[in-house]
Amino acid sequence: MSTWQDRLLTDTPRSRREARLGALYRSWLQFRSNRLALLGLAIVLLLIVVAAFAPWIATHHPNEQNLAQRLLAPGGAHWLGTDEFGRDVFSRIVYGARITLYIVALVAIIAAPIGLIVGTAAGYLGGWVDAVLMRITDVFLAFPSLILALAFVAALGPGIENAVIAIALTAWPPYARIARAETLTIRNADYIAAARLQGASTGRILSRHIMPLCLSSLTVRVTLDMAGIILTAAGLGFLGLGAQPPLAEWGAMVSSGRRYILDQWWVATIPGIAIFAVSLAFNLLGDGLRDVLDPRQKK
């Protein structure tokens, strides 16, 4: 084994950073043994690379219309064909990766912290704080998420930012539930009592002792939810309430292509395949992460 691996796997790390890197490396070794999860990770990384380098990867401008070349079959200059305005489908898929990633990342950044804070506070403080926070969570949970998102978008106006806000508002309650359940199992642990004895404030106990322990199960859940988020975003786009034309959003592309689905199948099918592949990738990745991060699933 080479020296850097020896250093990462050592029993006597020499600094905090080395200890953390060592723990990360051990998790990676475990994650690596799961082939399907690796496939998921590869697709997600591909999505990120494509989104980051879209202008260099795309062969055409995503919104450039050419009515002389509308609805061309895949092949030749247009690898995946053209749509009803003669726009290159491949380039639109590439740019659409940006929007998909943007939606997924924003929803995760908004919903996960809200759920984490609400859940840990409710679980740790208990009493009326718990009752109030969890009843609010119940109210949000009671709505079907797509319908609630529809209502929000209808109220705020269609557009990608509003779609993100709407999805985030419907995505956080399950995270709050998970964080609360996790907090309840650790709030009476001796190490939390020890932190209280040392004079740690409630905020410090929540943020430095409880939240790190909830983070792993939350990460798993968020990753698994990514697929649902993509589908909801695509659904909103399909209904015309998400990204507005001419923005290249996969759901909207499926929607506009469905009129030609019998004769020009590629217009709707290819963005559909993209949605499917990325959703599947996030699910596989989430499953792999659960094997590594969730202590209750440890074999």
Add this chain to the structure above:
Amino acid sequence: MISVRDLAITFGSGPGAVHAVRGVSFDVADGESFGLVGESGSGKSTVLRALAGLNRLWTGSATLGETSARVQQPRLVQMVFQDPYASLHPRHTVDRALSEPLEIHRIGDANERVERALADVGLGPAFRFRYPNQLSGGQRQRVAIARALMLEPRVLLLDEPTSALDVSVQAEILNLLRRLRVERRLTMILVSHNLAVVAHMCDRLAVMNRGLVVEEMDVATLRRAEPREAYTRQLLTASKGYDREVASGIVTFD
């Protein structure tokens, strides 16, 4: 240093209420080592948690120094817990566990203090950046003791500090605690069901049964096996190991 008067603790209310402690009084002088002995469920750990300020729902009075035990005094009182597998944060390295109290109280030169604390409990610098799952039970308990001493408290509360460890490690931890007690002039309260441990560690002890102090005595009396109360005699006999005749003769005291 520590004064407890008519301490009573009840869990729950109504007909299902459990009177865990029913009026306990004792004093512990500065620098003294005091043992609380009793069988499981006698309320000894409950008394300790109340003194630590972890449970504030009690009646009577309990003061540490000049202040009620309801007020947490991190720099005066610290506690070592029974199960070293549950008392260290699983995601914090030893270094983080020991620096945490220093950060909370904004105490400087954390680096040297952590190194010294590890050396004091007989752990080398190699242990500093390990996670608890890379430590044995005895090593974990040493870390827990080091953590309790980071703020240089004058009172150390020990809740069965060795009962989760195997016998050879028990002796090491007890000797470590004895040494630290002398070096730092600690006042200690040790909760245990093990009379030998208490005889080894303490100057004086109180025997508890069903939430009451049955008898207070000094360790010399315990060593001579001359307790006043029948319950204590029974506890002494029981502690010598299992014996069928003794077991059949055990009576319930109330």
